[in-house]
Amino acid sequence: xxxxxxxxxxxxxxxxxxxxxxxxxxxxxxxxxxxxxxxxxxxxxxxxxxxxxxxxxxxxxxxxxxxxxxxxxxxxxxxxxxxxxxxxxxxxxxxxxxxxxxxxxxxxxxxxxxxxxxxxxxxxxxxxxxxxxxxxxxxxxxxxxxxxxxxxxxxxxxxxxxxxxxxxxxxxxxxxxxxxxxxxxxxxxxxxxxxxxxxxxxxxxxxxxxxxxxxxxxxxxxx
Numbered sequence: 001x002x003x004x005x006x007x008x009x010x011x012x013x014x015x016x017x018x019x020x021x022x023x024x025x026x027x028x029x030x031x032x033x034x035x036x037x038x039x040x041x042x043x044x045x046x047x048x049x050x051x052x053x054x055x056x057x058x059x060x061x062x063x064x065x066x067x068x069x070x071x072x073x074x075x076x077x078x079x080x081x082x083x084x085x086x087x088x089x090x091x092x093x094x095x096x097x098x099x100x101x102x103x104x105x106x107x108x109x110x111x112x113x114x115x116x117x118x119x120x121x122x123x124x125x126x127x128x129x130x131x132x133x134x135x136x137x138x139x140x141x142x143x144x145x146x147x148x149x150x151x152x153x154x155x156x157x158x159x160x161x162x163x164x165x166x167x168x169x170x171x172x173x174x175x176x177x178x179x180x181x182x183x184x185x186x187x188x189x190x191x192x193x194x195x196x197x198x199x200x201x202x203x204x205x206x207x208x209x210x211x212x213x214x215x216x217x218x219x220x221x222x223x
Contacts, residue, residue, distance in 0.1 A: 003096065003118050003140040006038055006072045007176055011198050012188075012219045013074060014211070015180070016062075017042040017053060018152045018202035027211060028062055034212035035219065038072045040180070040200045041094070042152075045079040048103060049150030053078075056085075056092035063093025074098070076122065076180070078149045082108035090115035098122050098143050098178075101132050109138055120178065124149055125157050129166050136175065141198065142167055146191075147181030152202045156182025161194050168195020185221045192222045 014036055019027050028039065044053040059073065066073055075094040077085055082099045086108050089097060096118030099105035105121070112119045122143035123132040132142060144167055146160035160179065168177050178198035179191050188199055201218055208214035 003176055004174060006095075006118075007141075007197050010192055010196075010222045011038050012036070012215060012222065013038045013040040013178075013198060013200045014205045014215060015040040015042060015152070015200050015202035018206040020206065021058075024058075025062060025065055027206070028065055030212045031205070031215055032066070032069045032071060034215050036215055037070065038074055038198070039066060040202075041073055041075045043075060043077050043079060043085065043089070044150055045081075045085075047080045048100065049078045051150050056088040059089060059094065060092040067093065072096070074118075074120075076120075076143065077108070078122075079103070083111050086111045086117070087115060090117055096120060096140070098141070100124065100149075101135050102127060105135070113138075122149075122180075125160070129163055129170075132167070133170050136171065139175070141176040141178050142171060143178040143180055144196075145181055146179050146183065149181075153207075154182055156184075156187050161187070161190050164191055164196050165194040183218075185218055188218060188222045 044051040046052040072095045074096050075089050076098045098120030100122045120141040121139040147154035176197040179196045180200035183201050184204040205211050205214050
């Protein structure tokens, strides 16, 4: 299995960074019931991004719940030395890891493949699209950040729509475009039409009174 199987059609990925951690398992189960199949897991190291976020121990706790229901865990490594982190997240239950083009990603990509993981390449808003396009060989997806990485709840950067379009038009067939940051029902259709297949949603899902209903509404907006 890989991204071409996990992302049939367009997929909305709830970002667990914004979840209520006192109710994490409960909220994951509710979203699985609502139809979610891929969950986004943000990892910050306090260096590449300022926040220190979620580690492999917590991922390991929810991985059986997700996998037993046929779901996938997509780990976004916002870290300076991803090669050191990949084996830990593979052991904890990650299905795919995403590495930033702004760091030394090549050893981490090799390690990810050795562990049988999917692989994504991320670019931050200030990184030229051309820099990412030059580095995509060997990856399954490209993640276009539509906010600055590290913090949930930021406003969507409008120029991201055109960056997504440029990526989608230039990438080889079969390589998917993912977008993360400030996504909601207003801009999700624009990103879909620009060529995005994977939309990561944090506050738009978990900031709602009913995250499952919010997820379904967002999925319907891009379906």
